[in-house]
Each structure stands twice: as structure tokens, then as C-alpha cells.
Amino acid sequence: MKKSKVVSENIYSEIPIYPQRDLSYDFLGLHWENPFILAAAPSTDELDIVRRGLQMGWAGAILKTTSIEGNIVDLAYPMMSTFNHDGKKLFGMGNIDLISEHHIDKVEYNVRKLKKEFPEKIIAASIMAGRKEDWQRLVERLEKAGVDFIECSFSCPQGNIGEDPGKMLAQSISATELTAKWVKEAARRVPVSIKITPHVTDIVDVAKAVKRSGADALTAANSLQALMGVDIKTFVPYPQLNGKSTYSGMTGPAIKPLTLRTISEIARNVDIPILGTGGASTWSDAVEFMAVGAGVVQYCTAVMHYGFRIIDDLKSGMSHYLDEMKFKSVKDIYRKALPHIATHDELPRRKIRSHINEATCIQCEACYLACRDGGHMAIDRNPNRIPKVDWERCVGCGLCEHVCPVDGCIEMKVFK
């Protein structure tokens, strides 16, 4: 048998790397070398791990949420689960993790070390407490340690310290405003961002409460509470812990549209800097987050899935995009999508019809089936299997365009 050829260790070494643009800019009174930062999560809990992420090119890291000494963090394992969809693993990722087992003393040490080793990087820390004096002590100690900004977790899906289990601080407008005020009172030097949850009736009311508190920024949003699935033989949901389960925080690509909604609603209504988190995996996700109002973008699930090395793709993709768009800086993307978001009654009403490009149609009839059973019975079947649109019946809903597997084969055009 022929021996297989040994593949060189770096199989990508031949692929030219897109020339890196200067991606740096200022946001929140800080200088960012690029818009990509590691979110508070397992990837930012251990010194050696964070160090590797920063060395690989991330602009900074938010160290996993810490608490005052003596706070008990009672973890339960296994903590991870997954929502696989259509052959894609971790389309959504579930976790029942809690805050860090490292208390503030350890995190102070980590901040000092990291700031010394990486003075140019953004080193932030996330905190959670119950009592006013604990919130304020955490802030004071982190400031002394040299942190660049502080993120306050008001939205762990398993609940906040001192609240009922599963109850998040950011679900109460008055508690959000009061607690954010305590934190801001204690923060003399560094900016404070309040990490909120989309699990509220009106996200704008919460954002306004944060603004009233005097906090410097908002982190929007976080994981979403989810039941990740049920084993249909045993009926035990996932993750399974000896016959029991609970609600997970779901993260990853599946929640991106919800995060975009949250960020954009805040950005359209409240004048406050936003750090985006929830579902960003690629450079173009970051463009979308920034276009709807995020100043920087946090990554967590994508790093846990593919490793820190995705930063190379993020930076080269963003560089290429800026060149293509002839943008001078990453900041040119900021809020670009907001003027295009309107209420439903403000939307233009035009007569639209579906057009099928026969040359690219692969005759799969997906459009015919979708329109017959979920649309307006406006696509006719033909003996040659090339579907034909009945423009009398077609209302231009767009369903056929979205089920068609060939990009650009079906287009919605203004009907004259």
C-alpha cells in the first residue's frame, strides 16, 4: 500500500494573508487595537488561557465574573449542551455555568499580571454581588488593580446573587437603576458597563434606567434562557444531570438576530455606548453589530468552538471589508444601519412580484411547494419543471426567494 503523504503542519502557510489594516480606534475613552474582545466566560477565567488569547491578537478580555471572598459558587456538571440544526453543530450552545470560582483576590492578581504583560490591551473584569458594600468593594479593588473598565453582570441566566433563583437584576428597572448607581458611585476612574438581559418587556426602559444611573455603557445583551431539548425516550431535558435538568443560557449563532434587535432598539432610543455580545462568530457579524450601534464586539461561543485563532480571520476579513467599502476606519461602520430601521407603519408600500431566473433554476420545485402550501398558490408547476409565477396571484411575500437553494435565482422586483 502506498504511504500517505505527510501534510506539513501549517497547511495554510501557502495562502497569502490579506494585508492587515490599522483597525484601531477609540471607544469608551479607551484605545482599542481592533473591535474584537473576549467576553466574560471560561476563556477568560485562567491567566494562561487569557494570555494566549491576547498574544494571538485579541484587543482585550473581560475576565469572567468574580465576586467577593466567601461567596459560594456551587457548580453542577455536565454544564454544556447544544442545539444542532440542519447539520450544524453548536448552532446554539447551552450552558448552566455560574460565575467564576475565582474570587476578587485572584482576579485582582490576574488583572495586575495581565496589565503588566499587555499594557496596550484592554483588560476588563466582570463583577457580581448582592449588597451595596460588596458591589462597591469589588469596584474599588479592581480600580486599584489597574483594570481598564468594569462590566457588571445584571443578567446571568441562572440568576443574580441575592435574587430568587433564575431572577436577573436587569429584569427590574428600579433595581437596575439603584445598583448601577452604587457601582458608578464607587468607580472614580474607570468606565462601568452594565450587562443587561433581553428577557424584559421593554429593553428601552431598562437602557434608560442604566443611563439615569450615570453608568458609562451597556453590554447588550447576554445569553438567552432556553430549554435546550428533551430526550424523547427518557423525557429528561438537556443537559442531563442524573435525571434532572434546568434552563440553560443559550449562546452562539442562533441568538444573533435577537441580539441585533436588542442593540438596535437601544441605539435608536438611548444615547449610551453599547458593547455588543450574543451570537457573533465572524467578522461580518461584527460589522452588523457595529452597524446597529455596538462600539465593540465580544466573542465567546465562537472561541469556545473554534479557538482563539479565529482572530486572524476576524482581522483579515475586517481589513478586506474596509478596503472594499473604502472606509477609513472601523468607526465608519458605526450606526450605519440605524437610519434604515423604521416602524412597520413607516415602511414603503410597493407592488412587488417574484421573478424566477430560468437560466439558474435547478428545477427542484422548492419554491413551488412553499408557495403552494405556505404562500399564495402563485407558482405553477410545468412539465419542464421550471416553475412559473402567476403574477395575478403573487403578492411578493418573498418566501420563494428564501427557500430557493440557488442564490439570486429568484428576485423580488417592483411590478410595473
Ligand SMILES: Cc1cc2nc3c(=O)[nH]c(=O)nc-3n(C[C@H](O)[C@H](O)[C@H](O)COP(=O)(O)O)c2cc1C
Ligand atoms: C460557559 C459560559 C460561561 C459564561 N460565563 C459568563 C460570566 O461569568 N459572566 C458573564 O457576564 N457572561 C458569561 N457568559 C456569557 C458570555 O459572556 C456572552 O455574553 C454570551 O456567551 C453570548 O455571546 P456568544 O454568543 O458570543 O457566546 C458565559 C457564557 C458561556 C457560554
